Amino acid sequence: MSAKPFTFICGDDDYLVSEKGKAWFAEQTKGLMDDLSKEVVDGRAGNIAEVEDALNRFTSAVQTLSLFGERKVVWLKDVNFLADSVTGRAQGTLDLVENLKSVLEELDPEAVGVCITAQPIDKRRSFYKWCQKTADFTLLAGDKNAAATCAKLIEEECAEAGVSMTRDAVQLLIGKVNGNTRLIVEETRKLCTFAVGSDEAVNEQLVNALVPNFGDADFFEAADAFFSLKLDWTLEALRRHFFTNSESRPLLGSLQSRNRLLIQLRVLLDAGAIRLGGRGISKSDLEAAAKVYGHHFGENPEKSNLNVFTQNPWYLGRLAESASRLSLKKLVDFQLAFADAFEAIIERPNEQEEVCRELAVKCLS
Numbered sequence: 001m002s003a004k005p006f007t008f009i010c011g012d013d014d015y016l017v018s019e020k021g022k023a024w025f026a027e028q029t030k031g032l033m034d035d036l037s038k039e040v041v042d043g044r045a046g047n048i049a050e051v052e053d054a055l056n057r058f059t060s061a062v063q064t065l066s067l068f069g070e071r072k073v074v075w076l077k078d079v080n081f082l083a084d085s086v087t088g089r090a091q092g093t094l095d096l097v098e099n100l101k102s103v104l105e106e107l108d109p110e111a112v113g114v115c116i117t118a119q120p121i122d123k124r125r126s127f128y129k130w131c132q133k134t135a136d137f138t139l140l141a142g143d144k145n146a147a148a149t150c151a152k153l154i155e156e157e158c159a160e161a162g163v164s165m166t167r168d169a170v171q172l173l174i175g176k177v178n179g180n181t182r183l184i185v186e187e188t189r190k191l192c193t194f195a196v197g198s199d200e201a202v203n204e205q206l207v208n209a210l211v212p213n214f215g216d217a218d219f220f221e222a223a224d225a226f227f228s229l230k231l232d233w234t235l236e237a238l239r240r241h242f243f244t245n246s247e248s249r250p251l252l253g254s255l256q257s258r259n260r261l262l263i264q265l266r267v268l269l270d271a272g273a274i275r276l277g278g279r280g281i282s283k284s285d286l287e288a289a290a291k292v293y294g295h296h297f298g299e300n301p302e303k304s305n306l307n308v309f310t311q312n313p314w315y316l317g318r319l320a321e322s323a324s325r326l327s328l329k330k331l332v333d334f335q336l337a338f339a340d341a342f343e344a345i346i347e348r349p350n351e352q353e354e355v356c357r358e359l360a361v362k363c364l365s
Contacts, residue, residue, distance in 0.1 A: 004136040005107040006114035010121045010128075011140030014078075015182040016149075020140060021077055021117035028073045028113045037066040043079035043118070048092035051081045055096055059103050062112050072112040079118035088122060097127050105134070147314035150174045150184045157185060161192035164201040171318055172204050172224065176211045179312075187211050208237075222356075223254045227262070227322040231364040238356050248345055248352040256338045257305040258319065263331045264308040265316065265323040268293075276324050280317015337363050 007024060011017045029038040039061045045051040054076075061074045081088050082097070107114055116135075121128060131137055151170055158165050165173075165188075173191075177183035191202050191210060208221040222237040241251060268274045273289040274281050290309040297307040304310055323331075337359060344355045 005109055006104050006135050008116050008131040008135035009138045010118040013181055014119045016140050017117050017119040021075060021115055024115050025075045032070055034066055034070055037070040038073045040075045040077055043076045045081045047087055048090055051093050051096055055100055062114055074114050076116045079116060082118045083120040084122040147174055150179055153181060153184050154188050157188040158192060161196055163192045163195050166201050166203050169202050169204050169207050172207045222251055223258060229364060234360045234364060242353040248356050252338055252341055259331060259334050260305045261308055261319055262323045265320050266328045266331055276320045281313060281320050283313050286313055334363055
């Protein structure tokens with residue numbers, strides 16, 4: 001047991017924070033016979049009254065002894081009023097959180113185990129700094145290599161289900177769910193359920209068939225197929241795309257956006273500013289290249305396909321594999337062909353699939 005009066009877990013990713021809290025609660029309640037010895041209090045609140053209600057329920061839980069004298073375990077989960085929000089900044093909330101300190105300070109960890117999980121959290125607040133010093137504190141900071149975190153979650157889920165997944169399928173899945181850890185787990189479980197009992201690994205085709213695109217991800221199957229330079233796959237992917245979609249502009253926009261990044265990567269590769277290894281592009285290479293060429297892109301740190309240095313290194317490594325197979329002239333020709341296709345769908349709005357098929361044949365045949 002921790003010598004600290006309570007455990008505090010916070011971070012940028014709600015799923016990872018919640019899972020860490022769930023693991024703590026399962027470990028601490030192991031062996032407890034009385035259900036009244038373990039309590040979970042919902043810490044979500046949309047206004048000051050709900051903050052007060054949540055903290056009153058939490059205080060009552062930690063101060064109420066177990067019916068049979070067992071150690072009590074209480075989890076205050078999903079706390080959202082410690083964030084930089086309207087509710088979090090309200091003076092009433094700040095006063096209630098200040099009062100919470102006195103309750104937490106007086107806890108006897110031998111008699112009652114307490115865990116608080118919070119996401120998001122304002123790290124400038126005094127309560128956050130107080131928890132760092134007082135609690136058994138864990139900060140699950142946003143992983144700079146988020147793709148590695150997602151890949152690990154996929155690996156764990158596949159191992160538990162006894163299913164394997166190809167490296168390309170893993171990369172495609174991460175892109176399709178836009179790096180969302182909760183969706184990564186749910187979609188991996190869905191794929192594993194579909195593939196369980198099969199000797200074959202989950203591949204890209206299965207991911208494309210079962211997993212939709214989430215958020216602002218641009219992982220259209222047709223775009224992946226196009227930049228694989230495989231005409232047959234591209235035409236088949238276009239057929240599937242237009243079976244459920246009548247609009248080609250998002251797909252063409254995705255092709256243009258990806259091609260812009262490929263042009264920038266091709267130039268950096270040709271200049272020797274970055275190298276493509278077995279694991280993609282190294283972060284150190286990108287950082288060094290950014291110091292030399294970054295000023296050409298301005299000071300805006302927002303993610304943009306016009307600035308290769310604002311992109312995730314894992315994603316760039318994936319694109320660089322395509323860039324290494326294409327000359328700069330070919331990529332520029334692609335960009336001009338995409339512009340021509342945009343003009344063609346304006347002139348022939350009822351023949352968008354045909355325009356895209358003509359584009360594919362023109363570029364890849």
